[in-house]
Amino acid sequence: MNVSAPLKASDFKSDLKPVWCPGCGDYHVLLSLTKALADLERKPEEVAVISGIGCSSRIPAYLKCYGFHGVHGRSLPLGTGLKVARPDMTVIVAGGDGDGFSIGGNHFLHACRRNIDLTYIVMDNRVYGMTKGQPSPTTEPDWDSALSPGGTGLNPFHPLVIALASGANFVARAFSGDIRGTTKLISDAVNHPGFSFIQILSPCVTFRPEQKEWKSAIHAPPVEATDDPARAARRIMTDDGFNVGVLYRGDRRPYKIGDGVEHKTVADLEQEFQI
Amino acid sequence: MNVSAPLKASDFKSDLKPVWCPGCGDYHVLLSLTKALADLERKPEEVAVISGIGCSSRIPAYLKCYGFHGVHGRSLPLGTGLKVARPDMTVIVAGGDGDGFSIGGNHFLHACRRNIDLTYIVMDNRVYGMTKGQPSPTTEPDWDSALSPGGTGLNPFHPLVIALASGANFVARAFSGDIRGTTKLISDAVNHPGFSFIQILSPCVTFRPEQKEWKSAIHAPPVEATDDPARAARRIMTDDGFNVGVLYRGDRRPYKIGDGVEHKTVADLEQEFQI
Amino acid sequence: MSDQIKIDTGISIALTGSGGAGVMTAGGMLLEAAAKSGFYGLQTRSVGPQIRGGEAAALLRLSNHAVEIHRGGFDILFALDWSNFSRFAAEITLDENSVVIFDPEGGEVPEIVSAATKNIIELPIKKFASEIPGGRMNMIALGIVAGAIDLPKETVLGLIVRKFASKGEAVLEASRACLEAGYKHAGSVANAPKLVSDAENADVPRWLITGNEAAALGAVRGGIKFAAAYPITPATEILEWLAPSLTAIGGNLVQAEDELSSINMIIGASYGGIPSITATSGPGLALMTESIGLATAAEVPVVIVDVMRGGPSTGIPTKSEQSDLNIAIYGLHGDAPHLVTAPLSVADCLFTTQWSVHLAEAMQVPAIILSDQYLGQAKMIIDKPADVAFFADRSKVEKIDTAYTRYALTADGVSPMAIPGTAGGQYTADGLEHSVTGTPSSAAEDHHDQLAKRRRKIEGFNYGTHWAEIEGEGDLVIVTWGSTAAPVREAAELARAEGISVKTIAVRLLAPLRVEALEAELAGARRVLVIEQNDLAQFYRYLRGHVDLPADTRAYHHPGPMMLSTTEILSEIMKEHRL
C-alpha cells in the first residue's frame, strides 16, 4: 500500500466475506464507514473499530483497521479503555440495538456522560438479528415474535433522547441506504470532539422484512442542528423517527484525567512508605 | 398485633438498630416510609421492600415488612420478578444513587420503560457512603475525593430526566428532612399505577457534611405536576435540583403479560410433541 | 474378536446442499415419516457461518430401536451440490460401505468422498426437478432416500399433504410429483441399507421433540410458573417455548434487558413463592454467578439451564461442548454449595429438569442444569415420557405463632420459608452473612452455622438412585456425564455384544457429588475411563478431587465441535480391553 497516495474506501475493506444475509442494511453501513475513513484521511492502522456481539457487531473484521470484537454489550467500555490509554488512536465503537441499548444500556448512559472522544455507531434494526428475531428495546410494542407473542406492549427506547439526556456531545440519525448522508455523518461525528452518537437505521431484511420500506420514510431534518440539548430533545421526541441528519452538536470538553506526562518516578511514589 | 385496628407508623418499624451514622438522612426516609405505609393502610405482610447494597440499601431490615437485601445494583430486577409473579404484593424498591444509577443504571432504564407497578425510591446523597466516599453519578464534577482527586469533571447524571425519557409513570423529588412531604410523595407514588420513581435527597453527613445545608435550599415546585413528559423534562432540566414534589404523572398502562389464569393444562401443552 | 467391530444399528443419512436447497426440510420430513412408521431416530443440523441461509447439512440416524446420537459414520450421503461440502466433511465420516448420491450438475465429487467409497451414484436431480412445474430438488431427494430405505410412500405423502396443503394446490401438487419421481428413482440406490421394523417397538406411543423443548416441558411439569429470558444461542428455544406456554398455564415470562436482570427476576419471583427458571449459555451463566451466589446465601430456589456451546468466551455458539462444568460447579465466589445436574439424553432433558426443579425447591437452593447444544437442538423420536412425581414442593410456614426465624438451624438444614403475604412471617432475605433470623452478622458462630447449614442441606438430602444411570458390570468402568453418556452407553452395549464386560456410570447429579455411592460402584473396578467433551478434562479433575479412583484411571476427552462418537469410544474400550 502506498501510504503517501490518498487512500480509497476500498483500502479500508478487508477480504473477509461478511456473514450477513443478502440485502442486510449493514453492508451499506460498512461501505459508508470505509468511505468516511477515506474522506477523513486516516490511515487504517490509526483507526480501531470496537464492537460487541450481534450481526452488526461483526463489522470490525470486514475492515482493514485495528478491530476488537468483544463480548455482548461491552463495546463501549472496551473503546473507552482504549481511547483513554491511547488518545492518539481514532476509536469507533459499533454494534446493534440489542447490544447497545439492552445489555449495554448502562455503558451507553455512562459513556455519553463521560464524553470520551470517540464515535459510537448503532446499527438499529429494532430486532435481535443474530439470535433470530427477538424484540430489542427499540422494537415496536406490537411486533409479534416467539419470545413475546403478540408484542411486548412496551414503549420503545429512545436512544437519541437518552444520549442527549446523558450528555453525548454529538447526536445524529442516519439511514444505511443513504450512503452519501451516512458517510458524511460518520466523518462529522469522528471530527467532533467528545462522545458522538449516530443511530443508523439499518434494516434486518430477514427478521423484519417490512423495514425495506424505511427507504421511503426517510427525510432530512426540517431545521439545522441545535446546540441546545433541551430543544434537541423536544425535537427528537416529537419527530417521526425517520428524520435523518445531525440533531445536536454540543461543546462539552471531552473527558481527560491525566496529561500523559511523567511528573514523578515510581521511586518518588515509594517515599511515602519510608519510616 | 391487632390487625383490625389501624396500624401506626411504628408498627412498620423493626427492632433492629440501624447501622447508619448519627444524623444520616436515611433515618428520616425510614420514618417517612413507615408513616406512608400506615397512611396507605397496608398490612406489613402485604408489602415487600427490596434493595441492593449501600448504606441506604440497608433499609428493608429496619422495617417489619417482607424484605430482600439483594446484591449491589440489582434491586429493580428482584422487585420486578416479585411484582410480576406476585401482583398482589405492594412492592417498594429502595437504594442509593450508586446502586441505582451507577451499577444499576441499565435496570433503571428498563424498569422505567417496562412500567411495572412498583415504587422505586433512591436515597440520593451524591456519594458512595458504604465504601467510604467515592463519587457517584450524581456527584458534582468538582467534588474532591481519593479516587477522583480534584473531582471527576463529569456532568452529573439527571435521574429524573432519565426516568422521564425512559418512560416512568410517576416522577417526584423529595428531601429526607421534609418528613411530611416525603411521606405524602411515597404514598402518592405507591397509589399511582405503573412505575413510580422518587429521588429523595438524603444527606450523607459523614462524607458530604456540606449536604446538611440542603435543608435551606429545598423549595416547593412553582407549578403543578404535569402529564406531558416533554414539559416535565424541560422543567426538571432547568430547575435548581431542589425543587421537591410530584413533577410528572403519566397514565401509561402498567406492564402486564399473562392474566394469571390457567387456560391450558400441562397435558394440553404436551400434545404438540405427539406423533 | 477383531478390532473393527461392525456396528449395525440403524441407518445414518447426511443430506447436504448450499443455501436455499432445503436439506433441513427434507431431513425433517424423513425423520417424521420414520416416526410415523414406527421407527426411532434423530436429526441434527450443521450450518456454515452465514447468519441465515447458506450451506447446510441435515444429519439423520434412523433405527428400529431408540438411538440417542450419531454413530460416527454415515451410510448414505445425498449431496444436492458439493459447494462448501468441505465445511461438513469432518462431521460426515464415510467408509467403503457408504452410498453417495449426487447430482453431477452440483460439481465434482470431492477427493475425500471418492477416496472413501466406490458406491457413488450420479443422478440428475436438478433435471428431474426442472421437469416438474414448481419442482424442488430437496423433495426429489426425500423421495429417493425414503424409497431407498423402504419408508412407506403413503406416510411421506401424508406428511406432504399436511405440510403443504396450506400453501395452495400448485405447491402441494409439485411436492407430490417430486416425491413420486424420487420414489421412482429410488431403485438406482439398490445397495442402500433398509429400515426393518421391529414388531416389539412399533406401537409404543412416540414423541418428536428436541432437548430444549423437553427441558422446557420438564420445567412446567415440575411446577415452574415464572421465567425470565435473555436470548442466547443455543438456549433460546427453551425460552421461546416457555413464553406462550407459561402464559397459557397462568404464569409469566419476562424478557429481561440482560442476564444480570433475568437471574435476579427469577430470584425475586421465587422469593415470592413462585417456582422460577431461566435458560442461558456460557456467557450468560458467567454474568449470573454473582446472583446465583445471592440465591445460595439467601436460600432462594431457582433453576438455571445452561445449554453449553463451544467456549471460552463467545467461542463457537452453534456447536456443542461440555466445557462449562467448572464454572457451573465452582463459578460462585465464596463457599457456595449448590446443585449441578446434567441430562443424559434428549429425553432425559425432561426428567432432569423436572427433577432439578423439585430438588431446588425442596432444598431452597439454586440448581444449574448442564444441557448442551447437541441435546438442546437435536430433534429426536422418543418414547412418550412417563409421568414422574417430582414437583416443586417447598417447605413453607403456614401459620406463625411465635417469632419466625427464617434461617433456623434445622437438622436437615432446610428451614421452612415464609412466603410474602404470610402474616407474621416477615423477614429480610439477605446475601450478607446473617444470624438465624436473617439479621446481618459477622460473628464467627453465625457464619460457621449458616455455612454448615447450607452445606448440610444439600449433602444430606436423599437423592435416591437418580444421581446416575448405571449399566453393566465389569472391572472396566466408564464414568461419564451429560450428552456424552449417549455414545458411551451405546458403545458399551456394542462391546457387551462382543463379549467385553464394561460398566458405565453416567452421572446426572454432578454437585454435590455422591462420593460414597460412586466409590461403592467403583469398588471392583480395575480400570476407570472418564469420558467427556472438553479440553481440560474438567470432570476427570473434579472426580479426582473428591473420589478415590483406582490408580489405573484415564481420562478420554476432547473439546467440541465434534461430538464424541460411539465408534471412537468403542475403540477406547477396545484399547482398555487389550491392555
Added chain:
Amino acid sequence: MSDQIKIDTGISIALTGSGGAGVMTAGGMLLEAAAKSGFYGLQTRSVGPQIRGGEAAALLRLSNHAVEIHRGGFDILFALDWSNFSRFAAEITLDENSVVIFDPEGGEVPEIVSAATKNIIELPIKKFASEIPGGRMNMIALGIVAGAIDLPKETVLGLIVRKFASKGEAVLEASRACLEAGYKHAGSVANAPKLVSDAENADVPRWLITGNEAAALGAVRGGIKFAAAYPITPATEILEWLAPSLTAIGGNLVQAEDELSSINMIIGASYGGIPSITATSGPGLALMTESIGLATAAEVPVVIVDVMRGGPSTGIPTKSEQSDLNIAIYGLHGDAPHLVTAPLSVADCLFTTQWSVHLAEAMQVPAIILSDQYLGQAKMIIDKPADVAFFADRSKVEKIDTAYTRYALTADGVSPMAIPGTAGGQYTADGLEHSVTGTPSSAAEDHHDQLAKRRRKIEGFNYGTHWAEIEGEGDLVIVTWGSTAAPVREAAELARAEGISVKTIAVRLLAPLRVEALEAELAGARRVLVIEQNDLAQFYRYLRGHVDLPADTRAYHHPGPMMLSTTEILSEIMKEHRL
C-alpha cells in the same frame, strides 16, 4: 516436649473502646513508634457493624524480628471501656499471663476476661484525662502501653509533634501532657512484657505499608499505566492509591460505572498496548468472569487483584477469607486457562503483583491475584523491599513485512502482538474461536489448535522458583497458600525450634499448578497437611485433582472471619507429630 509450646515472639496488644475513643489512632502511633525504634510489627483493626464510628479494636503485634500475623493470643489488653467488648472477645484470646488494663468507669470486667487471667489492673484513665485540659483517654493509654513495653518516650513524643502540630498548640500540648501522664503510670503495669531490640535488625531500612498499598506499588513497579476502578471493600485502597499515582507517572485511572465496565476498560487499554490492572473483591470478580474469558480467548493481558472477603454473596465484606480460590481458578466458562497467583505476606503483595504483571504481559493472558482483607488492610512494618527485575515486556511485532497472523501457532504458544498504530499489523481481536489470523472459525482444527496454544503458553512457561516459598525438611509437609502462609511458616519455625522437622510449601502460583515441581517437593513426604481459610477445603480439593498426594493427606481449614493463627496451626503440627 510438652504440647503447650511457649511462644514468645514479640508482644501482642489489643486496644478496645467504643465509638470515638480513638483506639485506632493510639494503635497506629504505637506501631509507628515501634517502627522508628527499630522494631517490627503489625496492626489490624476490628470494628462493629456501624458504617462509621462505633466500637473498635486496634490489634497490634510488635517484635524485634519480622512478624506477619497475629500470634493467636494477646499479652496486653487495654480496654478504654467494655461496651460491646463481646464483639471482639473471640478475636482477643487471653491466657493466664495476659495483662489487662481497664478503667473502672468503663463498666465491669466481662466474665470471659476475668476467667482468663488474674493480672487485671484498674486505672482511672478517664479521671487522668479529665485532669488535663483537652486531655484524651487514648493518648494516656498510648503512654501507658508504650511505657510499659519500654518504647522510648522521645520517639512517641516526636510522633505526637508531627501528628498534632498542625492542629494548634493547645491540642499538641494536651496530647503531650497525656502521653507524659501515661508514661508516669506505666509503672503500674510492671508485669507487662518488654520490647528488647535486636542489634542485628535495628538499622535495616524499614517501610510502613499495607498489603493494598504494596500491591498497588507492585503494579506500577511492574509497569502498569492504566487502571479502571469500581470501589468495593476491602479492595478500594488499591484503587485510591493508584488514582493519583498513575496520573503522576503519566498514566490514567478511570472510575467505571460497574465491574463489567472496569474489566472491559482494562482489556481495551491493554489491547492498545498499555499494561492495565483493576482491583475488586468476590462480588466484583464474579461480574468480571465473562470478560476475563474474553481476555483469555483474545489473548489480551490484564491483571485483576481480588482482595478476598467472607463469602458467599455479599458475605462479610470487612473480614478475611480464602474462599475465592474456586472462582479464580474455575470461574470462567469454557476451557479457559489463565494465571492465578496469591501473595504470601503483606510485603509479598508487592512482589507477587509485580511478578503477575510480568507474567500476564509475557504470556498475553489474564492474571488473577488472590489477596485478602487481612493482607490488604493490615498495616505492617517491613524491610524495604528489594528491587526485582520483573517488568511488563510484551512480545510485539515492530515491523510487518508479510501478512500478519495475530494468533500464529508458535512453539511456546505466545504470538507477537501488533499494537494498534503499527502499520500492517491490523487484525481483529476476537472472543469467537478463530483461525491463526483471527478470522472467526468453528472448524475443529482451529478450535483445537487455539485451545492447545493457549494451554501451552502458560503450561510451558519457565516460572523459576517463584511458584512457591519452600522451607525446612521433614516427612511432615504442610502445603498452604496466600495469607495462611504466614501463620503456617511461623508455626513451623516454632515447631523446628522444638526439634520437630516440618517442611512448608507456600504456593504462590496457584494456576497453572506446577504439578511436577510440587510432586518432587512432596517426594519424601509421609504426611501432608493442607491448610487454608475456607469452608470447603478448596485448595485441598484442587491439589487432589491435580497432584498425587500421599495417602496420609489431611485438610485443616476453617472459614473466616477468624484468621488461622500460629498457635492453632502449631497444635495441628503437634497432632501430626504425635501420630
